[in-house]
Amino acid sequence: MLVVKFGGNGNLNMDSFCADVAFMVRNGYKLAVVHGGSKEMDALSEKLGKPPLFVTTPSGFQSRYTDRETLEIFIMAVGKVNKLLVEKLQKLGINAIGLSGLDGRLIRGKRKGVIIAQEGEKKKVLKGDYGGTVEEVDAKLLSLLLERGYTPVIAPLALSEEGEALNVDGDRVAAAVAGALKAQALLILTGVPGLLRNFPDESTLIPEIPGEKLEEYIELYARGRMKKKLLGAAEALRQGVHLVILADGRVENPIRRALEGHGTFIKQGGEGWTTLPWKMLTPAASTESTP
Amino acid sequence: MLVVKFGGNGNLNMDSFCADVAFMVRNGYKLAVVHGGSKEMDALSEKLGKPPLFVTTPSGFQSRYTDRETLEIFIMAVGKVNKLLVEKLQKLGINAIGLSGLDGRLIRGKRKGVIIAQEGEKKKVLKGDYGGTVEEVDAKLLSLLLERGYTPVIAPLALSEEGEALNVDGDRVAAAVAGALKAQALLILTGVPGLLRNFPDESTLIPEIPGEKLEEYIELYARGRMKKKLLGAAEALRQGVHLVILADGRVENPIRRALEGHGTFIKQGGEGWTTLPWKMLTPAASTESTP
Amino acid sequence: MTECxxxxxxxxxxPGTEVGEIITxxxxxxxxxxxxxxxxxxxxAPQVEEDWGE
Amino acid sequence: MTECxxxxxxxxxxPGTEVGEIITxxxxxxxxxxxxxxxxxxxxAPQVEEDWGE
Structure with missing residues (x-):
């Protein structure tokens, strides 16, 4: 069982991604896809005359202020990415099923409601925010679909305690899905080859990070969006996922290339191997092992 | 088992509709919801600077010319309506699951590809159209979800033979879903009390139409969008649905009011009764009877 | 000038005939x-079964 | 003038203080x-756990 996060921004190649998902599924691998939507979201918000409002939190994180109007644009943007992925996969003969975290309460989230924004030296409280954190993923619904041959394609929306839609981070959704399904590996495809010692020099790719050293590497090398991806990776390891790979989503056969060792491998227990030839990955993890 | 079509246009009340769906499901009725999206679609296309292009076919039908760009706007518009319905139902404690016809190949459709448009006395061929007709609905997927307590909320998109997304008519989707699930009744909620002998005089409501007389009534009284709804009703009857009700979606408790006799009842075999007190509807049609 | x-x-x-127009x-x-x-x-001209789709 | x-x-x-601003x-x-x-x-001021959400 493999969970693959297909980034929302950067210039990832949706066609080569879907072709590789199709290859893996045809060869018996069970896959769940999680996607983002920020590129689509930014474009749509501009066109709808509601440019995105990014705020920086006191500790330097960039967060999209999501009021109700922005949330409904976000629902349209990630909904479009979701159905385009499903359409392309169906065209390749893969029985993809697109869901958001609202559907069947797939993803439970906690609403932030408030963002503290740093504006110059002023700190500001922004209320009415529909951003949220991922609390729990319903593995039962996903397994029900996986066991019947469906390939879930999951959009980054969650349902709050009060039953409201929330904009949540795709990387954290992917981590939570991988944890819930006890996936053998979580693969995060982005617009860079992996974690770079000094960005943007792609020759400084860090091939391997032992799980227990991850926090250290995050402090040393991770900035902005990459930091979020690594925090997602840390969360996946905490939930029992043994391997998280950060790899390049711009290339042909991005999944196979990643599994063959191209990217940053973050492993629990840090044994010595550096590649995981995709053949090694047991194809369809037998249904019993899927919770 | 009851299939309810919640109109895409007109000023239907989403909150009172969802409250009534929740009431029915809480009282043990199995329900599938099908919705449209034309109001949302028209608003979004205007805002995105691609105003909808309606063409009239030689036989007087209005059809939305759906090129690829329009299709992707349609995907966003019906996607938004879909998730807002799911959000409201989840908030009322109903485990709604939003799907489009692409997801899990729920709805197979046939692409028109070509529309013949009447422009003045000229007839024109419009190519590259992503409108489609509904061919088949996968009852297996719907029953799988219904039996596990999910309430499906279905958006009017279908998947063509070639694996392309198609814009399909919500009323025909509702008819096909009702036929596939052998529903006891199909309820089409719209912005009028039912079929009116002379529109828009609401006092000329036709309370009852025997199934075999439907074609006649369509010729005599139905115009524009209402004609499509009645053709959907005819299709549902052909697929074995015994009762189709056309009723007002603007009122409080629109489903219960309809089942209590407020609307146009179109019945197969035309026996004499005119009301179907919602209590009479067997609550949860036992799962065996759902195919 | 062309041929049927x-x-x-x-x-x-x-004159005024447009591409995509249907003539008899x-x-x-x-x-x-x-x-x-x-x-x-x-x-x-393509044969299109009468349709009343969305 | 107000009280803590x-x-x-x-x-x-x-002067220049805005509604929603956080002061100590x-x-x-x-x-x-x-x-x-x-x-x-x-x-x-509301306590917001450090967040790095979308």
Whole structure:
């Protein structure tokens, strides 16, 4: 069982991604896809005359202020990415099923409601925010679909305690899905080859990070969006996922290339191997092992 | 088992509709919801600077010319309506699951590809159209979800033979879903009390139409969008649905009011009764009877 | 000037004819689609079953 | 002029203070949210766990 996060921004190649998902599924691998939507979201918000409002939190994180109007644009943007992925996969003969975290309460989230924004030296409280954190993923619904041959394609929306839609981070959704399904590996495809010692020099790719050293590497090398991806990776390891790979989503056969060792491998227990030839990955993890 | 079509246009009340769906499901009725999206679609296309292009076919039908760009706007518009319905139902404690016809190949459709448009006395061929007709609905997927307590909320998109997304008519989707699930009744909620002998005089409501007389009534009284709804009703009857009700979606408790006799009842075999007190509807049609 | 693909009759496209327009062959009455204007060329018009889709 | 809800110290909102701004009480150091300007009123600032969400 493999969970693959297909980034929302950067210039990832949706066609080569879907072709590789199709290859893996045809060869018996069970896959769940999680996607983002920020590129689509930014474009749509501009066109709808509601440019995105990014705020920086006191500790330097960039967060999209999501009021109700922005949330409904976000629902349209990630909904479009979701159905385009499903359409392309169906065209390749893969029985993809697109869901958001609202559907069947797939993803439970906690609403932030408030963002503290740093504006110059002023700190500001922004209320009415529909951003949220991922609390729990319903593995039962996903397994029900996986066991019947469906390939879930999951959009980054969650349902709050009060039953409201929330904009949540795709990387954290992917981590939570991988944890819930006890996936053998979580693969995060982005617009860079992996974690770079000094960005943007792609020759400084860090091939391997032992799980227990991850926090250290995050402090040393991770900035902005990459930091979020690594925090997602840390969360996946905490939930029992043994391997998280950060790899390049711009290339042909991005999944196979990643599994063959191209990217940053973050492993629990840090044994010595550096590649995981995709053949090694047991194809369809037998249904019993899927919770 | 009851299939309810919640109109895409007109000023239907989403909150009172969802409250009534929740009431029915809480009282043990199995329900599938099908919705449209034309109001949302028209608003979004205007805002995105691609105003909808309606063409009239030689036989007087209005059809939305759906090129690829329009299709992707349609995907966003019906996607938004879909998730807002799911959000409201989840908030009322109903485990709604939003799907489009692409997801899990729920709805197979046939692409028109070509529309013949009447422009003045000229007839024109419009190519590259992503409108489609509904061919088949996968009852297996719907029953799988219904039996596990999910309430499906279905958006009017279908998947063509070639694996392309198609814009399909919500009323025909509702008819096909009702036929596939052998529903006891199909309820089409719209912005009028039912079929009116002379529109828009609401006092000329036709309370009852025997199934075999439907074609006649369509010729005599139905115009524009209402004609499509009645053709959907005819299709549902052909697929074995015994009762189709056309009723007002603007009122409080629109489903219960309809089942209590407020609307146009179109019945197969035309026996004499005119009301179907919602209590009479067997609550949860036992799962065996759902195919 | 062009020919009807069905019966070979010569057909003169009146001014103002547009690409995509459907015209009827004056001889055999078949419906033809104006595929291009210069050079003018015609094809049998696609048969579209009456539809009342969205 | 208003009071710190925590320690009661009088607090003078400097000009240019905006609603929603977070200021620190000069006496007890607690973080306060400027809830309104006229009349000026303060509340304890909401505690938000560090977040790095979307």
């Amino acid at each position: 693909p069905e019966c070979g009759a010569t057909i003169n496209l009146p 062959c004056p001889d055999c009455g078949v419906e033809l689609e104006v595929v291009s204007l210069n050079p003018p060329s015609l094809e049998l | 809800p925590e320690c009661g110290a009088t607090i003078n909102l400097p 009480c000069p006496d007890c150091g607690v973080e306060l949210e400027v809830v309104s300007l006229n009349p000026p009123s303060l509340e304890l």
